[in-house]
Amino acid sequence: MTITEAGAALRAGKISVRELADAVLAQAKAENVETNAYLEFYDDIDEQVAVAERMFKEGKATPLTGIPMGVKDVMLVKGKLVTAASKILANHRAVSDATAITRLKASGAILLGRTNMDEFAMGGSNENSAYGPVKNPLDHTRVPGGSSGGSAAAVAMGGAIASLGSDTGGSIRQPAAFCGLVGLKPTYGAVSRYGLMAMASSFDQIGPFAKTVEDVETIFHVIGGHDPMDSTSVPDHHPLKKPRAKKAHLTIGVPEAFVDRKGIDPDVLATFRAAMKKLEAAGHTIKKIELPLLPYALPVYYVLMQAEVSSNLARYDGMRYGFSAEGDAGASSLAPTCSLRAITMPTTTKRLQYVGRSPKNSKRRLAKLTLLRLRLHQPLRGSWGRRPLTRFRCISKTSLLSLQTLPEFPLCRSRWAK
Amino acid sequence: MLTRADIDHLAALARLAIPEEEKDRLVKDLGGVLEYVSELNELDIEITAADRAGALRNVMREDAEPTPGGTYTSAILENAPDKKDGYVKVRQIFG
Secondary structure: OOHHHHHHHHHOOOOOHHHHHHHHHHHHHHHHHHHOOEEEEOOOHHHHHHHHHHHHHOOOOOOOOOOEEEEEOOEOOOOOEOOOOOOOOOOOEOOOOOHHHHHHHHHOOEEEEEEOOOHHHOOOOOOOOOOOOOOEOOEOOOOOOOOOHHHHHHHHOOOOOEEEEEEOOOOOHHHHHHOOOEEOOOOOOOEOOOOEOOOOOOOOEEEEEEOOHHHHHHHHHHHEOOOOOOOOOOOOOOHHHOOOOOOOOOEEEEEHHHHOOOOOOHHHHHHHHHHHHHHHHOOOEEEEEOOOOHHHHHHHHHHHHHHHHHHHHHHOOOOOOOOOOOOOOOOOOOOOHHHHHHHHOOHHHHHHHHHHHOOOOOHHHHHHHHHHHHHHHHHHHHHHOOOOOHHHHHHHOOOEEOOOOOOOOOOOOOOOOO | OOOHHHHHHHHHHOOOOOOHHHHHHHHHHHHHHHHHHHHHHHOOOOOOHHHHHOOOOOOOOOOOOOOOOOOOHHHHHHOOOOEEOOEEOOOOOOO
16 A cells, blocks of 8 residues: 555545554564564554544644654654664663654654664665564565665565665665665755764765655655754755756666676666666657766765764764673773674674774875765766766756666575575 | 784774684775775876865854753763763773
8 A cells, every 4th residue: 555545545534544553553563573674663653643633633634644654763763762773772762853753743644663774774685683684575585675674674564654764875775676665865965864873974864665656755745854953954945956847758867887787687687678668668768878987986985984984883882872881990981892892783883883994094085085976976966066077968968867776686695595 | 905903903993892703804804895995096086276165065053042951861861871960971081
């Protein structure tokens, strides 16, 4: 069921908020035994249902009123545990709501619970959760993708009509692809990051998972918009936010060298080509383009992301919150936090922290890479680039770019394969 | 190339203790990551005066309307592993 369908049924009185919430929750609990998509089901669903029912009664219902949703365990929901799927934060309770959560609550959505993820949102398979891996509901021997694997699995297994995830370097888009859903990483600054536990602050964005583009758009309009609590949130009057006229026929740019290259699964390539054919048949124009700097995007991302992760995770030092290592009362603050962090953090997280701290990441080097990142962005911004690069002129002649999400299918390290 | 000494140094900076048996693997893994990103060195990125002026601008707000003291204190302290008299208690930093 989609948000559009469920909303219509609720408005028509064909189903009550209570019935919908109960049905989805029952499905979620039944499927969760096998998939491990949810880490916790909230205990205040009755109260949330009452709020949504009142909104319908008073004629204040929004498109999300009464829609059961899952929330990735990385954004704050006041009074609830929020652990980023880490043992370090096993008992951490949110002091306030993230802005996206405030807006969901105001819209009358029903938050069923918090969903599993790769620890601290780092990973692409959801095998790196401190609370056990998530299985792909479509095939239990495969991974759901990550890091928002729980949010994707929750929707794919019918345990939520939609959900929120967060995306730094693919953490919504990739699990959405693996679970057969629509996922959106909003443009940076479109959705407030206030109340989202930071991974790499200049990349992180909260975004929706749902079954249709329309549903994703509905959620995006609820959670998006300027928020004074996030200084990188884009003001609503920004020219980039001016709605663009919808064109009947689009020009779709395909960076061919990046699509058809070594390592791409032949089935993925065939599916991609078939999708392009369909778009062409629908009257759109497919145009091959070249993005010569694109191959550098991933190494640039790797360095910048890890430097930011290293800074952001330094806060889990067991002082203000989280796990604190037992130590001698008089021990230096420089010594003992370490042993415990080594126990609780999985290897991926540690590896990222090391790279972030590598002496090779000098300030100047990071400045240069930040610059390169801006140049990589420029062509994608069309005329918004401060100095449009002529070699990217091809971009301004296309309406959008199209790429495969990943070059291969969701594999898993067969840890649980039968 | 990375050495075990580099790993020890980085671990100390990150306040992480690493089991001995993991160190060799990390030398290899981290070396691989560094080698991968080193392909960026072939790019000649020139920083111009315009770049220094910056495409990014900081966003400031008026330092006004502070949250009244005590609004979140008890909820925040609830999450602290160690506390005393309304303060977060941490390990000794000097000597």
